[in-house]
Amino acid sequence: MSSNRRILPLQTSSSHSSPSNTQTEISPGAGQNGMANGNGMQVSSGTGESGDSLGREDASRKRRTPGLVAAIACTECRRARQKCDGRLSKCCTRCRVRKLECHYEPHTKTHKESLLKEIASLRQDNTRLRQENEKVEGTASDLQHENKGLLTLYEWQRIILDTIGRNGHDREIIQRLRAGETTQSIADWLCEQHPIKHTLHDVPEGSYGLVGIVDAFEEQLRQDDGQGRGKEADTLPFAWTAVSSSQTLLGHLFDLYFTWVHPVHMLFSEREFRASYAHRDETYCSSALVNAICAMACHMMDPNDDTAGDVDVEKLTTGFMNQARHEVKPQNYMHLTSVQALAVMYLADLSSGKARSATGYLRASVEFLKAAELGQQSAQAREISLWGIQTLNTSSTGMTYQKLYAPELPHMAKFQHVDLQSSHSTWQEYRSIGDQRYLPVRPSHAVLAACHQAGLFRIIHESLNLYCGLRGLITADAVLTLYRRYMDWEEDLPFILKAIDDEARPLPHILLLHVQFHVAVVQHLTPLLQSNFFDGPNLHELQRLMIKHAQDGIIVLEHLHQLYSGRFLMPLISFCTIHLGDTLIRYSPDEPPASNVVEFCLGLLQASSIGFPINGPLQELFRRTAVECGAALPPNVKQFNEQLGNYGMDDILDACTRLDYKQPVDQSVRHIDENIADEWASKWEQIVDSPDRPESPQSTRKVSPSEKHLRIESLLNQ
Numbered sequence: 058m059s060s061n062r063r064i065l066p067l068q069t070s071s072s073h074s075s076p077s078n079t080q081t082e083i084s085p086g087a088g089q090n091g092m093a094n095g096n097g098m099q100v101s102s103g104t105g106e107s108g109d110s111l112g113r114e115d116a117s118r119k120r121r122t123p124g125l126v127a128a129i130a131c132t133e134c135r136r137a138r139q140k141c142d143g144r145l146s147k148c149c150t151r152c153r154v155r156k157l158e159c160h161y162e163p164h165t166k167t168h169k170e171s172l173l174k175e176i177a178s179l180r181q182d183n184t185r186l187r188q189e190n191e192k193v194e195g196t197a198s199d200l201q202h203e204n205k206g207l208l209t210l211y212e213w214q215r216i217i218l219d220t221i222g223r224n225g226h227d228r229e230i231i232q233r234l235r236a237g238e239t240t241q242s243i244a245d246w247l248c249e250q251h252p253i254k255h256t257l258h259d260v261p262e263g264s265y266g267l268v269g270i271v272d273a274f275e276e277q278l279r280q281d282d283g284q285g286r287g288k289e290a291d292t293l294p295f296a297w298t299a300v301s302s303s304q305t306l307l308g309h310l311f312d313l314y315f316t317w318v319h320p321v322h323m324l325f326s327e328r329e330f331r332a333s334y335a336h337r338d339e340t341y342c343s344s345a346l347v348n349a350i351c352a353m354a355c356h357m358m359d360p361n362d363d364t365a366g367d368v369d370v371e372k373l374t375t376g377f378m379n380q381a382r383h384e385v386k387p388q389n390y391m392h393l394t395s396v397q398a399l400a401v402m403y404l405a406d407l408s409s410g411k412a413r414s415a416t417g418y419l420r421a422s423v424e425f426l427k428a429a430e431l432g433q434q435s436a437q438a439r440e441i442s443l444w445g446i447q448t449l450n451t452s453s454t455g456m457t458y459q460k461l462y463a464p465e466l467p468h469m470a471k472f473q474h475v476d477l478q479s480s481h482s483t484w485q486e487y488r489s490i491g492d493q494r495y496l497p498v499r500p501s502h503a504v505l506a507a508c509h510q511a512g513l514f515r516i517i518h519e520s521l522n523l524y525c526g527l528r529g530l531i532t533a534d535a536v537l538t539l540y541r542r543y544m545d546w547e548e549d550l551p552f553i554l555k556a557i558d559d560e561a562r563p564l565p566h567i568l569l570l571h572v573q574f575h576v577a578v579v580q581h582l583t584p585l586l587q588s589n590f591f592d593g594p595n596l597h598e599l600q601r602l603m604i605k606h607a608q609d610g611i612i613v614l615e616h617l618h619q620l621y622s623g624r625f626l627m628p629l630i631s632f633c634t635i636h637l638g639d640t641l642i643r644y645s646p647d648e649p650p651a652s653n654v655v656e657f658c659l660g661l662l663q664a665s666s667i668g669f670p671i672n673g674p675l676q677e678l679f680r681r682t683a684v685e686c687g688a689a690l691p692p693n694v695k696q697f698n699e700q701l702g703n704y705g706m707d708d709i710l711d712a713c714t715r716l717d718y719k720q721p722v723d724q725s726v727r728h729i730d731e732n733i734a735d736e737w738a739s740k741w742e743q744i745v746d747s748p749d750r751p752e753s754p755q756s757t758r759k760v761s762p763s764e765k766h767l768r769i770e771s772l773l774n775q
Contacts, residue, residue: 320566345384352377575610623664651688
């Protein structure tokens with residue numbers, strides 16, 4: 058009987074009701090709302106309620122769910138295990154009703170799958186981009202190789218074109234071209250016929266583009282057969298140099314020279330020189346001058362720059378210098394181009410650390426200048442050379458303190474026949490082949506700067522003569538008169554040469570003009586300071602003036618270093634650097650700190666030492682001065698020059714022609730008037746502070762001593 062019983066649905070008060078709360082009731086008959094089973098039995102609830110009431114009660118007990126369920130529930134709904142109808146950008150109903158913060162965090166599994174898909178997509182993109190990049194690099198490499206081949210082919214063709222009409226090989230060149238020989242093989246053959254060293258790369262075979270170029274020339278040869286043209290060709294002048302036939306290399310050297318050397322040491326007219334060079338005219342150009350220029354420009358070449366080809370810079374320098382010596386022949390001593398070549402040879406040998414032989418070239422240049430044949434060149438070219446060589450001589454004397462052997466500078470007006478505002482004079486920051494294509498072009502004002510440089514060195518010349526005793530006793534009147542002229546020179550500078558602040562971005566030769574001025578004033582006052590004739594306020598004022606000009610000079614050098622680096626620092630400017638540094642570590646060791654000055658000067662000399670071996674011994678001499686003055690050396694001083702401490706007597710003599718760079722004041726002190734200190738104050742008021750002294754026009758912003766310290770400090774910390 059028990060197996061045929063039906064059990065009523067469980068009636069629970071909650072989802073967690075115990076079995077004791079369950080009731081089972083069997084009605085003896087079917088009620089109004091009862092349900093009969095297959096045995097005629099009716100099953101009803103224990104309470105006796107109808108089935109509809111039971112259905113409604115069961116429905117009310119079910120969990121209410123929102124009509125829209127989000128795929129990702131918000132954090133609050135997930136914590137409460139409730140369905141969520143929100144969206145990532147919209148608050149869900151539950152959080153809105155309860156005023157909860159509604160935010161979403163992606164499910165770990167879903168987020169991981171999304172990231173994996175994104176990573177796979179990025180990998181595909183990366184693979185595609187890598188393949189495209191390899192194609193671009195391959196195309197660029199092919200273009201670079203093709204361009205290199207074209208440039209080299211151009212060089213070989215230049216050899217052939219430069220030979221046609223000059224060396225008697227015209228017919229054979231054309232025969233070889235007709236026979237199908239390459240331009241490379243013909244150029245190689247020409248180089249074997251003449252002592253020409255070339256520094257070019259091989260060019261791919263199969264290039265015959267020159268045949269069309271010489272067609273017209275071949276026809277002209279046929280017409281000129283009866284005139285003996287071949288014989289006349291042998292009498293035409295040879296190439297300017299036999300060291301290299303590469304016009305690209307020679308053009309590179311010229312551009313380096315006229316960018317970095319010529320504006321600082323203007324020894325001839327650039328415009329006339331270039332015109333004569335192009336037309337093979339010897340009025341303003343000579344083989345000696347071309348080779349001297351190239352030898353000096355080799356010091357500006359970067360050994361790691363392969364744009365000029367695979368060249369040995371040291372061998373090139375030696376080759377150009379040897380040919381320059383060979384070309385200065387006794388019969389040409391009085392030619393102005395030989396005089397100019399000797400002056401450039403002085404710079405080249407001095408740069409190599411051969412000051413003793415270099416001094417001989419400069420002395421010969423100055424002596425030959427007195428009797429040189431000047432008539433062939435224009436008045437402008439003659440005047441530029443006259444003042445340029447005399448200025449170079451005075452500069453060399455002022456830096457090395459050799460006795461002046463040159464005649465006194467003429468008292469004629471400076472650059473009387475020179476166009477100071479010539480529009481053709483431009484400047485680019487040229488360093489490597491190809492720079493001309495994208496570098497900005499600026500007016501150089503080089504001729505204007507050279508004119509004012511000549512005026513400055515005329516004053517320096519007189520100062521040197523004064524301290525050598527050639528003007529009698531050194532009195533307060535004589536010293537202060539020259540000092541006043543120095544100040545007037547600075548005041549009279551045109552604005553374009555005076556503006557050396559950051560905004561003006563001054564050119565390097567203009568900055569170096571100011572460096573030379575500050576060094577000149579320091580050297581003019583140094584003998585007085587070391588004479589022991591001054592004390593009290595006069596001594597303090599002398600020290601103040603010297604320190605001011607030394608600080609200003611170092612600031613200009615720092616500006617030069619920041620704008621252009623110190624790579625192209627001329628040798629005589631290297632002397633200026635250590636003279637200014639010497640003054641500061643001796644008389645102002647605290648402002649700026651002497652250790653900073655030592656580090657700056659050693660670093661600036663090191664920046665150009667790669668092309669100027671003379672800087673090594675100069676660094677050594679300055680290091681000795683720092684030790685003598687008790688200035689702290691940089692902890693890593695060997696980083697500037699591994700040879701510091703190892704330079705010997707010959708190295709020093711080859712740099713300075715003396716065993717020291719310092720000013721030999723002991724030779725000057727004996728010429729100083731013993732009463733100079735007594736007259737100093739009155740003469741200062743009479744000469745320097747006189748009422749007729751012109752007012753200072755607006756010039757560059759003055760820099761306070763503390764700012765000078767900070768600027769040098771900032772440079773050293775870079």
